[in-house]
Amino acid sequence: MRKQFVQTTEALLAADSRVVLLLGDIGVYAFRKAFAAHPERVFNLGICEQAMTSVAAGLAREGFLPIIHSIAPFVVERCFEQLKVDLCYQQLGVRIVSVGASYDYAALGCTHHCPGDVSLLRSLPGMRIVTPGTPAEFDRLLRAVYADPLPAYIRLSERSNPAAHEVHFGRATVLRTGRAATVLAVGPVLGGVLEAAQGLDVTVLYYTTLAPFDGATLREHCASRRLLVVEPFYTGTLAADVANACGSLPMQVRWVGVPREFRTGYGKPAEHDAACGLTAPQIRASLEEFLHAAA
């Protein structure tokens, strides 16, 4: 997905002279062609995420379309107040593209993990949140939001689903329908969810836009009143959105995601998936247990 970020951004820089790219000293080598092609609109601002966010706000105020980029904890948590005040309160269209979702950088430790990004950003009025699951989806979604008047967060994951799907900004995609339960899959967990759901009579809804949240699609595709939400970040991040969508319906909801604790082990992301219950066989087991308990 990172390669796609470079390609899509290069294309946008070439096509629209309002696009400006600001890097927080991350991805500089990958963007070497963009630096050469558009030296006046591509900047490595250094390691100062707070100022970078405010600088992007100033550029947006003057009609430019900035894209800022760094590792998730630095471009979300470090400069959270700049995102709140400079971008959301002022309603300025800046795109924040992060790399290093949840524990993608497992071996670098907790300072570089960020399973709380979406939960935090969901608290900011007006912030759009996009979680593509494949490079093609990233391309489509960045192009959909890059010139939007409101700020948008695009969450890059090191891992991609095996197949891309037809996705649209602001809308969930109904991938299959079934009667026993509905599974809501967010971005890069879809591959595991589809594998887990094989042969089971369940609906699978695929969410790549989390804000604004497409509550209507969820409401319309949950006749079983049994919902399993599979999140690639802190468990329950979408709880308020799910409750808003389905709160008036009697509903059983189960969650699979990242527990709210510091994951102090290192290792590989796949090992953390296993510890969180996010592998395909574990999702399958959660789903079967849910269906069995409901029967």
Next chain:
Amino acid sequence: MNQGPPTTPPATSLRRLRETIVRAAANAREGHIASAFSILDILWVLYDRVLRFNPADPRSEERDRFVLSKGHASLALYAVLADKGFFPPETLLGFGGVDSPLGGHPDCRKVPGVEASTGSLGHGLPMAVGIALALRLKRSDRRVFALVGDGECNEGAIWEAALLASHHRLANLTCIVDYNHSTDRALLLGDVAAKFAAFGWSAEKINGHDHAEIERALTRPAGGLPAVVVAETIKGFGCKPMEGDPSWHHRAPTPAELPGILAELR
């Protein structure tokens, strides 16, 4: 663009603006009067003699940009903007009201002439860096001014912005530091001009209540570097009981105090 010789003798005009500020704060029982008085001379000179703007077209590309980074001094900005025709002066009477466009910190989506919504310290100067970069991209010769407080200079983002502005040689950017020493009690900043100079800025110190000095410093040729003007000021300037009294930082006069305060205004 609105520029010409000042129509009102400064002393008279400033006393009237101070009265507007005090009455607005007294009505609302809210506001940072002393902070507003600290920067009023600077803002008055800036809008009367330096900035190019058109109050009938506040977002004109041809304007110079001014960002009040220390947003809590909003009353001074409102008084000057109203005086220059951006909105009717009566608007000040509703300051702080639930439906008023004018709040304790300025909102650029509500107030004509306000370039940035500020309040949390350390945001305005880096936003001004972004605006200065944008004007360079547009090949505009307009200038960008940001006003920060000395307390605000405790924030790390100010120094991030200082590094960025000099690295990118933003000669169209001028930062004014309202050095009223209100945070000496917390964190001594020492020689702020020398600190900015060490960060690669062209730095100058002035008396922030001397109109001729302010005008000269804000109109001098940029010389290829971002410029900082460190203005020595007195918090509460122009109202003796407030000068140097920290209790007035965030306090509005009671109805009983109001006549006494008005009588003290210079």
